[in-house]
Amino acid sequence: MNTVTVYSTGPSCIRCTMTKRVLADKGIPFNEIDIRDDANAREYVTQDLGYTEAPVCVVEDGTDQDHWSGFRPDHIDRIAALT
Template sequence: MNETTVTVYSKPACVQCTATKRHLDGKGLVYRDVDMTENSAALEYVTDDLGYAQAPVVVVDDHNHWSGYRPDLIDKLT
C-alpha cells in the first residue's frame, strides 16, 4: 500500500479543525498539522495559492485538497 501524505492546515479553537484531526486519528491516518496562525507561509499558501478562506484545509499528496470538516473525503483515504 502506498504511503499517503496528508497535511492539515488548522488554527487554534477551530471546531472543524478538531473534528477533522479526530476523524483522521480514528482512521489511524498519519498527518502533519500546520498551525496557520504561527506560519505565515502556510496561511499564504492556503489563501493565495489554493484559494481557501475557511479552516481546516486538508491537502493530500499535494494534488487533492478541500476545506472544512469532510468525513466523506477522509473515509475515502482509507
C-alpha cells in the same frame, strides 16, 4: 500510505479538531500546521489554494491536486479506503 497535512487555526477550531480526530481514528497519518503562526503556510492556503475556511487538508501524494476545506468525513473515508 499518503500523509495528510492539516492546515488549522488552532484548538479553538471545532472543524479542525474533528478533522484531526477522524483522521487519527481512521489511522491516517497527518501533520498539523497552524496557519496563525506560519505566514508562508497561510499564504499557501489562501493565495495558492484559494481557501478561506479552516481546516484545509492536503493529501501529500506528490500531485498537489488532492485537497479540501472544512470538516469533510467523506474525503477522509475516501483517503482511508486507499490504504
